[in-house]
Amino acid sequence: MSLLSRAATPIASRETSDLVVGALLRTGPGGIGTSALRPAGGHTATAESDTPEPTRREPEIYCPEALRDDVALGDEVNERLVAWAERIGIYPGRVEEVRGANFGRLVMLTHPDSDDPDRLTAAGKCALAEWATDDHYCDDETQGSDLTLLGARLGVANAVVDPAHLPPRYAADLERAVGRDPVLRALRGAFEHLARYADIEQVNRLRQEIASLFVGYDTEGSWRASERVPPVWEYLVNRQDNSFLPCMALVDVVGGYRLPAAEYYDPRVRRAVSFAASASVIVNDLYSTAKESDASGLVDFNLPMVIAVEENCSTEEAVRRSVAVHDDLVRTFEAESAFLSATGSPRLGRFLAAVWAWLGGNREWHRGTARYSGA
Template sequence: MPTGIGTSAFRTLRADLSPDSTSDRPKTADPFADLYCPEPLRIDEPLGERVNERVLAWATEIGFPPSVLKMLRTAGFGRFAMLAHPDSNDVDRLFATAAWTAALTVMDDYYCDDEALGADPDRLGARLTLALAAIDRGRLVGEYQTRLDAAVAADPLLAALRSSVDELSRYGTPSQLGRALFENDHFFIGTTGEMSWRTTGEMPPVWQYLAARQVNSFLPCITTTDLVSGYLLPADLYFEPGVRRACKLLGLTTVVVNDLYSMAKESAQDSPDGGLPLVVSAERGCSLEEAAAISVGIHNDLMHAFDDQCRDLAAVPSIELQLFLAGIRNWAAGSREWHRSSIRFQPNE
């Protein structure tokens, strides 16, 4: 057993892998109580509210309209950061990852999900290309650079994306920031893939949907775990195949959680968006309720596979790796708590 800095988190990881480790923790009323997912290690509402206020002040300064400010206020991305990163009390670092999560969510709403907010399948590719130029600064010359920078500054969404990356760069190393941008590139590819199904009316098989959803996941945000906590997982370890498998499995569990907790709101719409229960229902010819139960089982299989992978990786003599694996599992716990308690996912919102 390792000793020294980070050992307590290493022991926490091993304890969390015990099948009964969360059984004695209180659970709130939950339509998906059978989900195999740990309970959050910390619920500090005052801290979450402090980070929320930072997010709202930032969004106001960026120039977002009242409708976006209302969404950010009700969604509570500062609370999300507080729940997902229980080993950090640093409001500045929590704000950095909360702003990144908020900016990407607003982009997803306005570019991909909600046609009432201006989402347009025909314009998605061009919009995402420009968003990438805002996030991973486009490098032009002369007047072309001036025009690009002016376009980013004039659009609150593009400005928020660029600003959120600037906030992350205050605390992250080039490899940590590059890792987040790498995962974000995958996220953008995934959004275009899902939009193609929507425009053609095609319902993919479950395996293909899961493969696409793994690309279009929360990994751009999950991967900031070490940045928020103030240590560095080396790039060679992050991209080691076993670690990569663990991250991709964990990332997929979190978007299945998103699909489940948004199911009621989505199904109440005239044209429901995708989501694993809907895809399962179409493939198996079963009710949405039965499909939701099957989806819970898929999530649980993924989470058990993640735990098994972490057990295999426990032999790697890296405190940073063990901290990171414990941290991303805590991220999943916080995300699940946020999804089941956020007003954002209520049908009447």
């Protein structure tokens, strides 16, 4: 069946006992070119009922719903990503975990303005390579992570993302290092695939966002190495770097247009999109807390943990306060992007609408991925 003729599957209605998405924006960001990315209507969060509590209660957050759930398209992209991960060599022996994480579903949900599986796969390879860098270098000792090597590894990784230019004698050493390291091969391969669709301006944009991401990885590594819990303000500063902004930066590439650099880097646009990026990764914090924490609270850092430490409150209260931070960020992005869409170019309006859609798809993916649910 043609991808263009495949009907998207509506997202199933939630059980009344779920704590679900709060207050979907009725129209989304405005501007010419955004109508296809606007939700059809608003939704408000449901209240708790007397029915039995679900196994894993979800945070009630202010966030749009995903605009589509095309299961067949997501599965097709996911299988392409799984095959690529096996071929490159990331996550060796853990192919079913990669399949269960369902990164193909992530890109299908977060880029609803494209039905092209190859474009979606290009974005998915970038996301998967970034996740693999985090897992192999930062978080997962079973995959070879070592905090004493983190900075050096990220330095070489950045030399692959933004290619280093060495004298021939030493360039060969770098190539041998890439050949030995599946993470470096994944990063290079992701950029090679992306170059089919992104122009040099968009490629350089992604390089900058990934450089900031690597700074975020290194900062968190320093907290772990020193067993230091950062204050909340410092954690949020780092979360702006260590966020999903590299994924969001590709919404125009996947959509088949280009937001000019003058608009992408406009301080007003940068501010609004940074709010969205920080909100998107707090969603990750909320859904990954159970997987990535232990009794000491030092295995991984998340917003509820650092709030609980700084404000001396219960985990339940820290989650509520984290949700409040998330909701403030989303509402600020909503207000500022609406203004920018009304006063900026049609392409800017489309880009901001796509970022809004990305937020909804990101939340929907986190609700179901086996990476965090253990399903």
